Each structure stands twice: as C-alpha cells, then as structure tokens.
Amino acid sequence: MEIGAQLSLTQKQQLKLSPQLLQSFELMAMPLTELQERIRTEIEENPALEIPPAWEISYERFVGQKRQAEQRRNDDSYSDSSSYGSDQGGYDTEATERQSRFLEGALSERISLADHLLSQLGCEHLTDEQYEVGKILITALDANGFFIAEPESLLTEDQRQHLAPVLAVLQRFDPSGIAVMNWRQSLILQASLKGMEGEELDLFSRFVHEKLELMRSGKSAQVARELGIDVYDVEVLYTFLKSLTPFPGQSFSAEDEQFVIPELSIRRDGEDLVMQMNNSALPDLRIQASFEHLADSIADREESKRVTQYINEQIKRAESLIFQVQVRNQTLYRLGQVLLKRQRDFFLHGPLYIKPLTQKEVAAELGVHETTVSRISTAKWIDTDWGIIQVKGLFSSAVGDEGAQHSKEAVKEMIRRLLEEHQGTKALSDQKISDLLKESGVSVARRTVAKYRNELNIDPSFVRGTN
Numbered sequence: 001m002e003i004g005a006q007l008s009l010t011q012k013q014q015l016k017l018s019p020q021l022l023q024s025f026e027l028m029a030m031p032l033t034e035l036q037e038r039i040r041t042e043i044e045e046n047p048a049l050e051i052p053p054a055w056e057i058s059y060e061r062f063v064g065q066k067r068q069a070e071q072r073r074n075d076d077s078y079s080d081s082s083s084y085g086s087d088q089g090g091y092d093t094e095a096t097e098r099q100s101r102f103l104e105g106a107l108s109e110r111i112s113l114a115d116h117l118l119s120q121l122g123c124e125h126l127t128d129e130q131y132e133v134g135k136i137l138i139t140a141l142d143a144n145g146f147f148i149a150e151p152e153s154l155l156t157e158d159q160r161q162h163l164a165p166v167l168a169v170l171q172r173f174d175p176s177g178i179a180v181m182n183w184r185q186s187l188i189l190q191a192s193l194k195g196m197e198g199e200e201l202d203l204f205s206r207f208v209h210e211k212l213e214l215m216r217s218g219k220s221a222q223v224a225r226e227l228g229i230d231v232y233d234v235e236v237l238y239t240f241l242k243s244l245t246p247f248p249g250q251s252f253s254a255e256d257e258q259f260v261i262p263e264l265s266i267r268r269d270g271e272d273l274v275m276q277m278n279n280s281a282l283p284d285l286r287i288q289a290s291f292e293h294l295a296d297s298i299a300d301r302e303e304s305k306r307v308t309q310y311i312n313e314q315i316k317r318a319e320s321l322i323f324q325v326q327v328r329n330q331t332l333y334r335l336g337q338v339l340l341k342r343q344r345d346f347f348l349h350g351p352l353y354i355k356p357l358t359q360k361e362v363a364a365e366l367g368v369h370e371t372t373v374s375r376i377s378t379a380k381w382i383d384t385d386w387g388i389i390q391v392k393g394l395f396s397s398a399v400g401d402e403g404a405q406h407s408k409e410a411v412k413e414m415i416r417r418l419l420e421e422h423q424g425t426k427a428l429s430d431q432k433i434s435d436l437l438k439e440s441g442v443s444v445a446r447r448t449v450a451k452y453r454n455e456l457n458i459d460p461s462f463v464r465g466t467n
Contacts, residue, residue, distance in 0.1 A: 028328055031379035047314060124169055143457070144183070273347050359395055431449075
C-alpha cells in the first residue's frame with residue numbers, strides 16, 4: 001500500500017513539471033516584446049508554423065532594412081535584396097501595418113535596466129539556484145534600481161540561503177548603487193564601492209541618514225558639532241556625496257526611451273468602460289496545412305518513417321506554442337475583466353480612486369492559484385484614460401486605520417498632488433505631508449510617506465528646497 005502511494009505521488013509531481021506546464025509558466029510571465037521575439041524565433045526554426053502573408057512581407061522588409069543599415073555601417077558589399085515587399089497588391093494593408101509595428105518592437109535594440117543587469121548576471125560563475133535567485137531579484141527592481149519589496153519576501157525558504165551571496169554579486173554591477181531599498185542605502189553602497197570603509201564609512205552613513213536636511217539649510221557648523229568633526233571635514237563629506245547618484249537606475253529609464261506595448265486597453269466610452277485586447281501585436285499563428293503530408297511522396301519506407309517522425313515532432317511543438325499563447329492571452333483577458341470590475345472607479349475617475357486589491361483576491365475570483373495571477377501580471381501594461389500603466393499597479397495594499405482604509409496607490413497619488421499644490425512655497429517635509437494627510441482623514445506615518453515619495457521618484461525636501 002505504501003509503495004503504491006509513493007508511485008502515485010511521483011506521477012503527480014512529474015505532471016506538474018511537464019515541459020508544457022513549464023512553458024506555460026514561462027509565457028505567462030513573459031512581457032510582450034519578449035513573446036514577440038520568441039514567436040519570431042519559432043517561426044524561423046519550425047517549418048510547421050505558417051507565416052501569415054502580411055507578417056511575412058513585413059518581416060522581410062524590416063530584416064532587409066536592418067541588414068542594409070548594418071552593411072552600410074560595416075562598409076560591406078554583401079546585399080540580401082528580398083523579392084518581397086515591392087508589390088503588396090492583394091494583401092491587407094492595415095494588417096501589414098499592424099505587423100510592421102510588431103516587428104519594429106521585436107527588432108528593437110533598446111536595452112532596459114533589467115536587461116543590462118541580466119547580461120552581467122550571465123557572466124558570473126553561479127550555480128543554477130543562485131542564477132535563478134539573481135533573476136528574481138533583478139526583475140523586482142524598480143526604475144531607480146531599488147527593490148519594491150523586501151528581498152526575502154520574493155524568495156522561497158530554500159532560495160533564501162542564496163540571498164546574501166547573490167545580493168553581494170548584484171551590488172557590484174553597473175550602475176553602481178543598485179539592489180538596495182532606497183536612495184540613502186544606495187549612496188552608502190556607492191561610497192563603499194569607491195573604497196570608503198571602517199569608521200569613515202560609519203561616519204558617512206550617519207551623515208546620510210541624519211544630517212542632510214541640516215546641510216540643505218546651511219547648518220554645517222551644527223552638523224560638525226553633532227558628528228564631532230571639523231567643519232572642513234563636513235564640507236568634504238558633502239562634496240563627496242554630491243559626486244554620487246541617488247537614483248542610479250534612472251539613466252536606463254528616461255521616459256522618452258521607455259518602450260512598452262500595452263496588451264490591454266480599458267477606456268471610458270460615455271458612462272461605460274470598454275476593454276479590448278491588443279490583438280495586432282502578435283501574428284496569427286497557424287499550422288501549415290500541407291506540412292503533415294510532406295512524407296507522402298517519399299517512396300523509401302525508412303526515409304518516409306524518419307521524415308514523418310520529424311514532421312510530427314514539429315507539429316506537436318507548434319501546437320504547444322499556439323495553445324500556450326492562447327492560454328496566456330485568455331488568462332490576461334479574464335484578469336482584465338476582473339480589474340475592470342474591481343477597479344472601475346479608477347478607470348472612470350483616476351488614480352485617487354484605486355481601491356485596495358490583492359492578487360489573492362483576484363486569484364480566488366478567477367479560480368486560479370495566486371502565482372498564476374502574479375505571473376500574468378508581470379511586465380504587462382494597460383492603456384487607460386490616465387496613461388499607460390502596469391497591471392501590477394492596480395494591485396494595492398490597504399493603508400490607514402481600519403474603517404478608513406485607502407489603497408497604497410491612492411495614498412501615493414494624494415502625496416503627489418499635495419506636493420504639486422505646494423510648489424513655489426517652502427518644500428513640504430515628510431512629517432508635514434503626514435500631518436496634512438491626517439487632517440484629510442488618512443493616517444499615514446512619516447516613514448511610510450518617505451517610502452511612497454521615494455517610489456514616486458520625488459526628492460526629499462532638502463533636495464527640493466524652495467522654488
């Protein structure tokens with residue numbers, strides 16, 4: 001009886017780890033640009049996949065242009081003039097344009113902070129487990145290069161044993177000062193990487209954590225007394241600090257260089273909301289109708305058998321990809337329907353109306369595991385009347401006293417608006433923002449205000465100063 005139970009358990013475990021299921025997990029979490037590249041590669045490698053005519057023309061045209069540009073740069077006489085593209089009669093021009101936009105994205109050479117860090121991670125001598133932890137940590141960094149949640153909370157119990165060594169590796173990467181929780185830790189890490197250590201680093205840490213607002217107010221003498229050093233040394237520390245970068249990841253995230261493609265659109269139409277999927281971003285994958293019959297004309301039995309086996313393998317691989325893409329898109333669509341319903345006030349009225357909502361709640365409504373919601377929400381974007389936003393931005397924890405709770409994102413929007421309203425006056429401190437919020441019935445601690453302000457990429461009051 002015990003042996004039978006063990007065999008049954010093993011079979012279930014293998015089912016959960018099947019290649020199809022692993023591919024499904026991978027495609028769920030894959031951003032659209034990466035999925036586009038994956039499909040392009042599959043079309044090139046798998047003859048069972050039929051290339052939609054409009055996409056084929058677009059593909060040849062853009063690849064030809066890319067090669068010609070490279071040839072001009074390299075002064076190479078090689079030419080790969082395609083027979084496609086000059087005569088487009090009989091094809092759907094609109095479809096061609098949609099697929100052109102697809103390939104423009106797939107062939108984009110822009111690099112994100114995550115891509116930059118992942119390329120460095122691949123050069124490190126790490127175990128498979130450490131590499132996986134590294135990928136998880138990198139994808140959890142915001143545009144500044146800071147963690148959006150405590151690193152421990154991102155890992156399983158088994159993975160946490162690798163956190164310290166992997167974190168040490170990441171913190172050596174370019175740009176200097178990433179993989180920390182906030183800009184203060186970033187400044188201290190940068191100082192350490194520049195060779196500052198021991199008592200000098202401890203002094204600098206105190207300076208960063210406790211004295212910057214006094215320095216902004218010109219009270220260097222008071223800072224010197226409180227730190228027990230000369231005024232000259234205080235000025236040296238301040239000059240050194242100004243040579244560092246408080247938000248190191250921002251060089252990779254300038255708004256005009258960001259490249260994202262929304263997969264969902266939820267916009268207002270009168271008093272209603274209309275949701276649409278971005279179906280133009282991916283080609284319509286199909287199986288070549290004639291491919292499975294290619295072996296029919298082969299007389300040699302052994303050769304026919306070998307070709308038939310190859311054909312079946314490629315068809316199975318193509319069908320798996322098509323199915324998994326459909327599952328991914330259907331799951332994303334269902335998620336969009338739930339978000340439209342649960343965050344209706346946001347879509348109608350804006351960020352102040354984002355409600356507290358957890359992935360666990362949405363998973364229960366969809367009837368899936370919470371990790372499925374996490375995967376399908378990763379690196380996905382929605383086009384709204386309030387801009388293009390991340391799907392994960394619509395998940396927000398509750399903030400404030402019970403009975404008067406607001407979502408984290410709504411509170412962040414309140415902070416942003418308060419700071420905008422007080423532009424041109426004395427910069428609001430985090431404590432003052434906390435007090436003003438409390439007057440409005442929103443109880444938020446000063447430290448929480450500081451955390452949200454950092455997430456909004458807004459400098460502290462000593463940097464903002466008086467406009």
